[in-house]
Amino acid sequence: MIVELISVGTEILLGNIVNTNAAFLAEQCAALGLSCYYQTVVGDNEARLLETVELAKSRADILILTGGLGPTQDDLTKETVAKAFGKKLSEDQHTRERIEEYFKSRGKKIADNNWKQAMVPEGAIVLDNDNGTAPGIILEEQGKTAILLPGPPNELKPLFSEQVYPYLQAKADRVIRSQTVKVCGIGESMAESMIEDMITGQDNPTIATYAKTGEVHIRVTAGAESEKEAMKLIKPVIKELKNRFQEYIYTTNENVTLEQACVDLLLANDLTISTMESCTGGMIAARLINVPGVSEVFKAGYVTYSNKAKRKVLGVKQTTLKKHTAVSAKVAEEMAQGVSLLTKADVTLSVTGLAGPDGGTEEKPVGLVYIGCSVKGKTKVAEYHFSGSRMKIRESAVVAALTLLRQCVLEYFSEVTFGNGKQKKNR
């Protein structure tokens, strides 16, 4: 079954916004086992939209349109699609009442042009929109299906997930399921070489690697007649990936972030953590605190950007700073230990480095970062050489810190050793 995506909106053509809706819908359609061959963006222009809809009708079974369902004169998706499908528009009483209620509950006055949003093509299925005034619309005609959805992502996503996805699932003759294995501490080239035989040999499931900052996500995708069948194909591949990557894998759940995996690990081992950041400026603490429930483990975070702050707040020795300079393994070590003494946290993380663009020298270039991690008094310091913009270097340092945290805690508690991308369990 073939689907085509049409995004309506002049603001996309002008590059004012990035078309995230298309990526969201494309991913959803792929999961539903639908084939998508074209995505088009067209402006708020009736003639061009009509041309686009006619073309899509000629080559796809399902059309999904987003945008152009608002109350203004520029909003003409419904009218145009109705025209292409030979349908008249008439007022839907249920939708009209919902629009009235929407404005009443917010204490706002209804503008006259909002009534336009209650008009729907004859015979269409109306989908209630809980986050806006424009209802979604499904039109089935001449063996084709047109699905019209609001443009704002906070209206589109719930509507699609709750109502359109089940509708399409019933139509589809097969399903596609994926499971993602997330790896940290191994580069993309290395990771790919470790599973090269698995990638080339596979047809269903397929295996694809995606490089993220400091991480590699390996997605296993299978198509089958049912979800159960698809997962049956995926399971042995996941098992083999676990065998090859072992503790470098921090989760096999698509929705779990690295920081959540770190917080879970700390909780599981009943550990508290404090952080001491310099060039990462608070980003590590911010990521940890993004995990709901982190209050059980997080003691305190410090951002000591200047040498003076490092000395005053943490007691890093003046002699150390003079001899080694702020960006050094020795200072990273003293920072990690200083936070430990100061806060009595079981685990501490420290970062000191040169994020650029200025400040680099031949001996200490931009991108040089030292990260320290101490677990129950045992401190490890690692040296890194990152590249890219100031933001990119900082982001790389944050991921490296969380990776080091994981590795140090696992090495302390689980008799696991991390080597040069290969890892052996101590038996």
Next chain:
Amino acid sequence: MIVELISVGTEILLGNIVNTNAAFLAEQCAALGLSCYYQTVVGDNEARLLETVELAKSRADILILTGGLGPTQDDLTKETVAKAFGKKLSEDQHTRERIEEYFKSRGKKIADNNWKQAMVPEGAIVLDNDNGTAPGIILEEQGKTAILLPGPPNELKPLFSEQVYPYLQAKADRVIRSQTVKVCGIGESMAESMIEDMITGQDNPTIATYAKTGEVHIRVTAGAESEKEAMKLIKPVIKELKNRFQEYIYTTNENVTLEQACVDLLLANDLTISTMESCTGGMIAARLINVPGVSEVFKAGYVTYSNKAKRKVLGVKQTTLKKHTAVSAKVAEEMAQGVSLLTKADVTLSVTGLAGPDGGTEEKPVGLVYIGCSVKGKTKVAEYHFSGSRMKIRESAVVAALTLLRQCVLEYFSEVTFGNGKQKKNR
């Protein structure tokens, strides 16, 4: 002059990546005064790509294609466009030498299929790619222009900005220029109502408002025969916007962020700053530290997520915490003053709030945030009610904190008063 954008790549159709290239190119084309009516995404499929190119040729003057210039079998943009334009491919010696050099300098072995990338359509203009092996290509034929560019954004952007933009600028018969006024501390509805007459009355320049988290960006866009003429049209509108929004405007430079404006303000008044964050977890410090040169002003940052940390690190009174609870104006005030005493910073920011999703009560719901700012010992605390996800509430709090910081410093040093969205200068 009409341009059409074609993004080639199955990964976009599958929703694996968001099509940021199209947004970048669309914005560039708009600035060049080119009209864009369609954007299309098509996969690595020769028949469908050919169909798309033929359709674009029939309705646009300039085609810009990205992607599909790699060395694998799936990469067929060049071959397909050459076919559509009736051109043969032949090896470009210059490009071949560059590819050899590219691999040699990285100490890598050239795979056989890389030679494919040295093939170019006859008569094409070859654009050297400094960040990859695939050259850009400009093909002029039959009154049409096809511009083929590599997919990876870090290769596309420099190539386009340095070589394609000037090429297109020479072709264009008019230019479009924009200037953006960035406002903080006023909501979008209020901002729009303050300039409603300006928006409806204008045709060239046009005025558009864009809501960002805690900010409103107002873009003034004018079309004219030259850059000079366009800026002449824009200037009086900017002047009027400044008149209406006054100090709520933090910059009229597209590239300046709110944190940079804050750091500039601190530098201008010779002030140092320390921060104390609870639910924002380090995000405020992280944003300030993103500004190069912030080391002149930033003293220290603290992340005290738990009550204990607030007491131990900052000396917030146990009695205060018991009486008012952590999320209160009194605690925000003591936090701001505590940091001031601890670090001797001239300016301090404190945040305490409920980011959710758990932890809210009827009296203190999720989204309730108190932000404190002290300038030279004078402390102001503001109460906020944010909504949305945990991340959204935290981001809203960060922007509100930077906004409050700006306002407090301006009120102290510039005899400016901020009221309910209206602002009067003390004379």
